Amino acid sequence: MAEKILIVDDDLDTLKLVGLMLQKQGYQIVAATNGPQGIAMAETENPDLVLLDVMMPEMDGYETAKSLRANPSTANTPIMMFTAKTQLDDKVTGFEAGADDYLTKPTHPTELMAHVKALLARSRTSSGSVVIASAEKRAFTVGILSARGGLGVTTVAVNLGSAIQTASESEVIVAELRPGMGTLGQDVGLPDPQGLTRLLQASQVDLTRQKVKEELTTHDSGLHLLAASIHPRDALLLEKPNHVELIVNRLVYLAPYVILDFGAGLSKLTQSLVKLCNQLVVIVEPVPNTIMHTRELIAELVDLGISPKDIQAVVVNRIRSDTQMNWSQVQAQLEHPVLVAITPAPELFYQAVRAYAIAAAAQPDSLPGQQFTKLATLLLDIEKQPS
Numbered sequence: 243m244a245e246k247i248l249i250v251d252d253d254l255d256t257l258k259l260v261g262l263m264l265q266k267q268g269y270q271i272v273a274a275t276n277g278p279q280g281i282a283m284a285e286t287e288n289p290d291l292v293l294l295d296v297m298m299p300e301m302d303g304y305e306t307a308k309s310l311r312a313n314p315s316t317a318n319t320p321i322m323m324f325t326a327k328t329q330l331d332d333k334v335t336g337f338e339a340g341a342d343d344y345l346t347k348p349t350h351p352t353e354l355m356a357h358v359k360a361l362l363a364r365s366r367t368s369s370g371s372v373v374i375a376s377a378e379k380r381a382f383t384v385g386i387l388s389a390r391g392g393l394g395v396t397t398v399a400v401n402l403g404s405a406i407q408t409a410s411e412s413e414v415i416v417a418e419l420r421p422g423m424g425t426l427g428q429d430v431g432l433p434d435p436q437g438l439t440r441l442l443q444a445s446q447v448d449l450t451r452q453k454v455k456e457e458l459t460t461h462d463s464g465l466h467l468l469a470a471s472i473h474p475r476d477a478l479l480l481e482k483p484n485h486v487e488l489i490v491n492r493l494v495y496l497a498p499y500v501i502l503d504f505g506a507g508l509s510k511l512t513q514s515l516v517k518l519c520n521q522l523v524v525i526v527e528p529v530p531n532t533i534m535h536t537r538e539l540i541a542e543l544v545d546l547g548i549s550p551k552d553i554q555a556v557v558v559n560r561i562r563s564d565t566q567m568n569w570s571q572v573q574a575q576l577e578h579p580v581l582v583a584i585t586p587a588p589e590l591f592y593q594a595v596r597a598y599a600i601a602a603a604a605q606p607d608s609l610p611g612q613q614f615t616k617l618a619t620l621l622l623d624i625e626k627q628p629s
Contacts, residue, residue: 245362246270248289250280250306251324252298256347260293260324263351264358277301281309284316291362296325296336304339311340320365322357324349330484333446338491342450364450381415381494382625385519387504387512389535393525394558396425397591398584399503401602401610402523403465405618406499408606413497415458417468419486419515420505422477424470430461431598435469441489442479449485454492463603466497483511490518508542516543521621522553526576527560528567533575540578550578556617557583582617585609 247269251257254275261271272287274280276298284292292310296303303323310316322343323336333344343361345354384406386399396418403416418426421442427435437457441449458466470476480486493500502519504512516522522543526536540553555578559566573580587601587610594601602614 244268244270245290246272246287247291247293247358248272248274248280248283248287249293250274250277250298250303251293251295252276253295256295260354263354267355269358277303277306277309280306281313281316284310284319285313288315289319290365291358292319292321293358294321294323294325294341296323296327296332304335307336307339307341320361322361324354334484334488334491337449337488338495381496381498381500382621383490383494383500383502383519383521384621385502385504385516385522386525387508387516387522387539388506388525389539390527390532391506393506393527393532394560395505395525396429396503398523398525398556398558399501400426400429400465400467400600401614402617402621403499403501404463404600404603405611405614406501406622407464408603409615409618409622410499412499413464413466414499414501415466415468415493415497416501416503417490417493418470418503419490420470420477420503421479422471422474423505424472426467426503427469428472429595429598430467430469430600432459432467432469434472435459436471438468438489439471439473439476439479441468442476442482442485444485446485446488449488449492451492451495454489455496458496461600462598463600465600468493480509480511483514486511487514487518490515494518508539513546516546516548520552521624522548523581523617523621524553524555525558526555526572526580528557528572530567530575533567533572537576537578540576553578554581554621555579556581559584559586561586561588581620582613584613 252275257273265271274283294303307321321341323341324345326347328346336344345357386395388395400416403414407414421438441457458468460466557572557580569583591601594604602611605611
């Protein structure tokens with residue numbers, strides 16, 4: 243039986259032209275002239291693909307796509323946006339709304355047919371596997387970063403993710419967004435993780451939610467991980483900021499909670515990604531130089547438009563030393579509240595790495611385990627507060 247394509251476009255000339263073109267290729271065509279009509283027809287006609295315009299009266303293509311994704315009967319129907327809106331922000335908005343592909347008008351018929359065939363082929367290939375029903379609500383997203391390297395950003399990210407998973411009884415994704423500089427994979431028993439690298443090497447058209455989900459690894463603890471590679475040359479992939487933003491905008495619809503490991507510093511990419519987060523956790527070591535750098539980092543985050551109340555300082559004590567400052571001293575010099583302090587426990591974290599485990603999950607009753615639980619609980623309380 244011929245595959246069925248639903249075209250939703252308020253321009254009658256486009257409907258006729260594209261419809262005839264697809265009919266000549268053997269496809270069955272149904273058409274709608276606005277969003278509500280398209281939604282109704284998608285439910286009754288059960289199309290194999292929806293070809294969707296963006297600029298329409300009553301309900302634009304973005305809202306139409308969101309409605310299709312929110313409806314269980316159409317949640318997994320492939321959607322291609324076919325529109326004259328060509329800006330990158332338009333494309334990102336389209337993908338966020340649930341589009342699987344985005345093609346701009348005008349285009350050559352051959353290119354349109356290639357995209358239609360490719361999207362239908364991907365749909366057929368994935369029909370026997372688990373397909374993600376897009377969520378209407380974005381994940382509560384926490385970004386972790388520090389002013390300097392070597393302060394335990396990845397350790398905090400994965401242990402906080404585990405603690406949030408336990409406290410919320412929900413799925414959590416931890417993504418290490420540092421290609422070529424990965425440590426998470428080795429810590430949890432993935433010696434050469436390539437998921438993030440493959441996503442960054444893919445075309446934007448192929449970065450669907452299902453594609454991103456397929457590159458996640460589920461740890462024994464239940465955490466879903468996107469670990470960065472250890473190959474230094476992969477760091478060049480950070481020169482694809484649009485890819486990274488698109489990956490993040492896919493991740494935030496795959497689980498209720500997403501933890502993003504930004505590593506050290508405030509690169510141009512990190513400056514754009516922090517704006518996608520609900521909360522930022524800034525790691526600080528209780529020594530004067532690091533406190534000074536962290537104070538400047540917080541000030542620059544505020545300059546980027548991040549509210550100070552959405553920036554949470556967390557003190558990480560990596561070694562036991564009387565020369566380090568206490569909580570109140572750090573807070574005074576930092577000129578910013580400290581949410582939690584993590585007690586030094588090098589033996590605990592070393593043993594966890596040797597067992598490819600996560601310390602907060604393996605020993606939740608330990609002092610660091612309790613402190614990560616406290617941090618998770620405080621962040622979950624913040625999530626519940628009205629925005």
